[in-house]
Amino acid sequence: MADESNSNGGEPLSKNALKKKLKAEAIAKAKAEKLAAAPAPAIRSKAAADGGENEEELTPSQYFEARLRMIAEMEAAGTSPYPHKFHVTQGIPAFVDAYARLESGRK
Numbered sequence: 822m823a824d825e826s827n828s829n830g831g832e833p834l835s836k837n838a839l840k841k842k843l844k845a846e847a848i849a850k851a852k853a854e855k856l857a858a859a860p861a862p863a864i865r866s867k868a869a870a871d872g873g874e875n876e877e878e879l880t881p882s883q884y885f886e887a888r889l890r891m892i893a894e895m896e897a898a899g900t901s902p903y904p905h906k907f908h909v910t911q912g913i914p915a916f917v918d919a920y921a922r923l924e925s926g927r928k
Contacts, residue, residue, distance in 0.1 A: 895902045
């Protein structure tokens with residue numbers, strides 16, 4: 822093997838460092854080839870643009886984008902997609918009174 826020099830200091834790379842560098846370059850090349858060979862994203866239909874995608878046929882990135890669109894639409898409409906409060910209909914003493922019989926049934 823020829824002595825390859827490090828790009829930052831001009832020092833020769835060790836055998837292990839050279840192996841790591843070559844392996845990283847091979848992985849990057851394979852990734853670029855795979856990306857180039859992948860089919861181009863399909864043109865979305867009007868139904869898909871309106872949010873009518875079939876969730877089972879979406880890739881994870883398409884699903885994520887659809888969720889982001891839905892959240893943005895909810896925020897634009899003035900509703901919170903993740904409300905921090907909920908409506909309480911029963912207090913703790915009433916809950917204990919209503920469901921205490923279930924605890925006694927387990928003993």
